Amino acid sequence: MTVYVPTSLDEAVDLMQRHPTARLLAGGTDTMVEINFNKLSPTDVIALRRVNELRSIQIDEASATIGSGVPYKQLETGEIARLFPALAEAARTVGSPQIRAAGTLGGNLGTCSPAGDGLPVLSALDATVHVASAAARRAIPVSEFMVGVKRNALLPGEIITAVTLPQTQGYQGYAKVGVRNAMVISVASACLVHDTSTASVRIALGAVGATIIRCREAESWLKQQIDLGEAIHVDDDLARHFAQLVAAESRPITDHRSTADYRRHAVGVLAARLLKRASS
Secondary structure (H helix, E strand, O other): OEEEOOOOHHHHHHHHHHOOOOEEEOOOOOHHHHHHOOOOOOOEEEEOOOOHHHHOEEEOOOEEEEEOOOEHHHHOOHHHHHHOHHHHHHHHOOOOHHHHHHOEHHHHHHHOOOOOOHHHHHHHOOOEEEEEOOOOEEEEEHHHHEEEOOEEOOOOOOEEEEEEEEOOOOOEEEEEEOOOOOOOOOOEEEEEEEEOOOOEEEEEEEOOOOOOEEOHHHHHHHHHHOOOOOOEOOOHHHHHHHHHHHHHHOOOOOOOOOOHHHHHHHHHHHHHHHHHHHEO
16 A cells, blocks of 8 residues: 655645545545455545645634535634534534544535435534545535435545635534444434524434435425425424424435434434524
8 A cells, every 4th residue: 555645735636637546545544444444445545634725714704614624623612513413413412522623525525325414514614615636626415425325426536625614694513323422423413504594494314315315395385384484483393394394305224233223213302392493
């Protein structure tokens, strides 16, 4: 195994052009597990830890752009946590402190597991994923970036460089269910964003489909029931019906971590809980 350690983005994309099958390594929290269990044997690895362009955060009046190499630990507190509390909540649930110090949003997107904690938040916030190659740079809506189980829209030679999150006005929340309270892969997860500036509620589900699911029908139904352009009040009946619609849009499977029936029930409970929290 040959390991390359670029110190700039230009050097990294040049290496990718010369070694298009190389494995990119950010925090390594997924890749090293696969290597240690002999599920992956890359001949070339490009380690991105020293590429400073990937570890920056830029904030303006309308959005924040988070470098793909920013670790989860940095997203738990500070200005990003204030602007995007759902992202901070998701970041706090990612593994142990050691994993959060190494793991990154870019790694989550690169692996593209439907159980990735950061991905429902990116979906509910309508994030944009930025990628670069030696030939070009492009921006991809996150809804088009995640295309299947551990599959994304990256082309050969491309590197995820950053994610842009539009700022919202109103409630944001993330919740997950696992087999224990900490250091656990999601059995089911949900992120809900109530944005008064766009008069919308957006909800995205993790670990209950081949990729992250945006519940468009539930969102549309709720918009017909109440005015989302201001603080909302949700009664039990409304929350219950919203939960049923959300559960109906999920497409869970039964595996070694849970049954499909339990996952469907769980996302309904999470949806109702988050909607009630958004209620004034």
